[in-house]
Amino acid sequence: MKNRCFWVTDSKIYQEYHDHEWGVPVFDDAILFEFLLLETFQAGLNWLTILNKRENFRKAFDDFDYQKIATYSESKYQELLQNEGIIRNRLKIQSAITNAQLFMEIQEEFGSFSSFIWSYVDGKPIVNCCHQREEVPAKNIISDKISKDLKKRGFKFVGSTVMYAFMQAVGMVNDHTRNCFKFHDSCK
Incomplete structure (x- = not known):
């Protein structure tokens, strides 16, 4: 059995996400937007809730196509409000x-x-070398700055904690803990 970070439950979807996505650097705009959308919906909720609804989000939001989403009409907005497969906020x-x-x-x-x-x-991930769960931050100076900059541009639901989770998800920061099999070699 693999040792994983403290937050990973016995949920298969959570384990797959941890093992293959979380902390892996992402440079593709389409995937970055997917995580941005999912993280903003996660605000105030459990990430597992979002993972369990990810495919519903994918269908509801046209495969996370930001060009299509940017042009959604009032009728599409109303349709999304009725979609029980996503977070209807x-x-x-x-x-x-x-x-x-x-x-x-x-x-x-x-x-x-x-x-x-x-x-x-x-352009390169920050490796935090966290040894225990207490060392994993909920936000940092960089997520504060990103949040402030995005809010100034008009983005919503991009608080520092949300942006730190985004940074973790897309590999801008590596917070795998020491007991995790994904812990970065240079931290050992």
Whole structure:
């Protein structure tokens, strides 16, 4: 049996996510947007709830196609509010549309969202070498800065804690703990 980070339950979907996605660097804008959307819906909820609904989100939000989401009509918004397979929070659904529009503005300004977001960590992951669960932060100075910058641009549901979780999800920060089989070799 593999040793995993403290937060991983015996849920197969959680284990798969931990083993194959969490902390793996992502530079593809489409995948970055997927995680941004999912993390904003996760705000105030358990990540496992979101993982269990991920495929429902994928179907409801056109495969996380930010170009389509940015143009959603009022009728599509109303349809999403009725979709029992996702989190039916009015503000979060509206923020997905707004954030998609702003995501594309960043792409236009920086060439890609990836270039923009990874510039906060100079293009390489931060490896925290956490030995115990108490050492894993909920946010840091960088997530504070990203949150502030995104909010200034008009993004919603991008508080520092949400942005830190996003950073962990897309591998901008590696917080696998010492007892985890994914713990970075340079930390041992």
